[in-house]
Amino acid sequence: xxRGHLETRKSIHEKSEISLKDYMGKGEAILVVDDxxxxxxxxxxxxxxxxxxxxxxxxxxxxxxxxxxxxxxxxVLDMIMDPxxxxxxxxxxxxxxxxxxxxVIASGFSETDRARKLQHLGAGPYIRKPFLLEKIGIAVxxxxxx
Numbered sequence: 001x002x003r004g005h006l007e008t009r010k011s012i013h014e015k016s017e018i019s020l021k022d023y024m025g026k027g028e029a030i031l032v033v034d035d036x037x038x039x040x041x042x043x044x045x046x047x048x049x050x051x052x053x054x055x056x057x058x059x060x061x062x063x064x065x066x067x068x069x070x071x072x073x074x075x076v077l078d079m080i081m082d083p084x085x086x087x088x089x090x091x092x093x094x095x096x097x098x099x100x101x102x103x104v105i106a107s108g109f110s111e112t113d114r115a116r117k118l119q120h121l122g123a124g125p126y127i128r129k130p131f132l133l134e135k136i137g138i139a140v141x142x143x144x145x146x
Contacts, residue, residue, distance in 0.1 A: 018134065018138070020050075020137075022138075022141075023050065023134070023137035023138050023140070023141040024050055024051045024137075024141075025047070025050050025051040025052035025140070025141070025144075026051060027051060027052065027053050028052055028053065028073040028074065028144055029052070029053045029054075029055070029070075029071065029072045029073045029074075030047050030052045030053065030054050030055075030072060030073065030074050030075070030076060030140065031054075031055050031056070031057065031063060031066060031067070031070075031072035031074075031075050031076070032044050032047070032054060032055070032056040032057075032075075032076045033056070033057055033059070033060065033062075033063040033075055033076065033077045033078055033081075033087075033090065034056070034058070034076075034078040034081070034106065035058055035059060035078060035081040035082060035084075036078075037058070039078070039106075039129065039131075040056040040058065041056075042130070042131050043056075043076055043106070043131050043136060044056050046131060046133050046136055046137070047076070047136065047140065049133070050133070050137050050140075052140070055070070055072070059081055059084050059085065060081055060084055060085030060086065060087070060089060060090030060093070061084055061085060063075070063077075063090055063094065064085075064090065064093050064094060064097070067094055067097055067098060067101075068097060071098065072101075073102065073144060074102045074103060074104065074140060074143055074144055075091075075094070075101065075102070075103035075104070076103075076104055076106055076127075076136070076140070077090060077091060077103045077104070077105055077106065077118075077123070078106050078107065079105055079106070079107040079109070079112065079114065079115055079118075080107060080109065086114065087105060087107075087114070087115070087118055088114045088115075088117055088118045091103060091118050091121060091123060092121065095121060095122070100122065101122075102122075102123075102124065102143050102144065102146070103118075103122075103123040103124060103143070104123065104124045104125050104126075104127055104136075104139045104140060104143050105118055105119070105123055105124075105125070105126045105127065106126075106127045106128075106129060106131070107126070107127075107128065107129060108128070108129040108130070111126050124139065124142070124143035124146070125139040125142065125143060127139050
């Protein structure tokens with residue numbers, strides 16, 4: 001009986017594993033927007049490893065300026081940035097330039113009403129920091145495929 005239990009647990013575990021190739025990118029352009037340099041570098045490094053073309057900026061204002069001259073298939077957008085525009089204000093402004101802009105929300109804090117408002121405007125999943133390769137990869141891939 002014990003052996004059967006172990007086999008069942010093993011097969012459930014195997015089925016839940018997701019392969020890296022399931023969330024690899026195909027060179028899509030991602031813009032990482034985060035006021036903390038270490039967070040930008042971490043997210044950018046992970047996304048490059050997953051096959052994306054990545055740019056990063058340190059504020060909402062820089063993101064808006066970047067997107068006036070460039071396009072991004074998706075934003076990885078920090079919710080809380082000091083000083084200046086937060087994630088919600090940044091996304092609202094970007095939607096004026098690029099209606100329908102895809103984004104995922106990133107924060108080290110719990111989901112807030114402002115994050116839900118951002119999702120109501122069209123942003124995708126909420127990724128909790130610290131970033132994990134699988135979580136950021138799956139969130140980005142799913143949002144790009146919508």
